[in-house]
Amino acid sequence: MEAAQGQVVSVAGSRLVLRSRLGALTLVLLCAVQFRDIADTSIVNIALPSIQCNTALGAWGAISGMAAAAGVFFGGLLTQGPGWRWVFFLNPPICVLAVAGVLALLANDSAARHRPPTFDTQGAVLLTGGMLLLVYSLVRAPVVGWGSGQTILTLAGSAILVAAFVLNEMRSRDPLVPLAILRVKGLAAADLTQLIAFAGFFAMFFYATLYMQEVLHYSPLKGGAAYLPITVGFALAGGIASQLITRIGTRPVVVAGCLTAAAGIYYVSRVPLHGTYVTDLLPGFIVMSLGAGSVFVSVAAAANAGVPGDKAGLAAGLLNAFQQVGSALGLAILSAVAITRTNNLAAAKAARLLAFDAGYHQALLVGSILMTAAALIAARIGNTRAAAPLVLVNTEVAKEPADS
Secondary structure, X not given: OHHHHHHHHHHOHHHOHHHOHHHHHHHHHHHHHHHOOOOHHHHHHHHOOOOOHHHHHHHHHHHXXXXXXXXXXXXXXXXXXXXXXXXXXXXXXXXXXXXXXHHHHHHOOHHXXXXXXXXXXXXXHHHHHHHHHHHHHHHHHHHHOOOOHHHHHHHHHHHHHHHHHHHHHHHOOXXXXXXXXXXXXXXXXXXXXXHHHHHHHHHHHHHHHHHHHHHOOOOHHHHHHOOHHHHHHHHHHHHHXXXXXXXXXXXXHHHHHHHHHHHHHHHHXXXXXXXXXXXXXXXXXXXXXXXXXXXXXXXXXXHHOOOOHHHHHHHHHHHHHHHHHHHHHHHHHHHHHHHHHHHHHHHOOOOHHHHHHHHHHHHHHHHHHHHHHHHHHHOOOOOOOOOOOOOOOOHHHHHOOOOX
């Protein structure tokens, strides 16, 4: 899936096709991809009960960040080979394997077999519809105008859908998101930190890719390969952060990580029009990866701390959902920032390449500001020195008689 995101960036985004309705829908599709797979942390909670908590969280956080960077590289490989459309063929077989794995896990959970199957379909539709409409509104606003009827109506429609979701969750017998869980100390702050941090983090990939391809004229493969050092940074940061948590706690690790990542993104935002990879991009990439990698590990530990074992999966799902929503909203908001800047310079008769480059820089600057804001919010999260228990399923339940 990361490959698909990276190459929609390469093919559609690099031309800033948001001036057309098809271009806007393309970016909305890219943002919608971010609303997927909210269960991966829950799988860690279920499948790794025998591994030390911080070790498992460190591995999970490092691999997640590495996948984001490596996906861009493999996407570039496919784009330069059989074509960018092939990135979408990777996902169906992966989804089939994921579903098979989930069914295998649930087959061993006798408690799940005894519970009646329920799913808050109405809540899922309302929330997803509200978020997608918000993303579409933000993407189209620079084109049709912030004060246009279309922008006002779509933003209002998004607010109505989200409000309806909250009311639905309050009244539903089996809500998708039981609002009471947000009363767990530090959980809401950890989720919000994740949302804001990913808004800045994901946008860096988008606009750095545009800069490399449109300004430096990198091929898709070369542009993807430029992100490989980031995977090393994530691996190192994940291992170090998982050990620091037990010594100084999650809060200082998250705050320091957000500020470090913000510095890296800011460095990239200052790249000159005809910069070079080694001196103008690579240092920022490495600094960003070291900061962001530590954030992903420590914020996961903070979000799970204090959560009852039977709610661990819900807390993990919320954290990952905030991650995906932050990526989508961040991309939409920073796209609006970049397009507005580019359009203003184009109206002033600036050179096309200069206008595009200024738009990229403005978006990256705002991305670094978002990371700094995430550091401020992180000051409110819990400061636990031990990750939450990874055991989501009570294995004693499996001993119940089949006829109970």
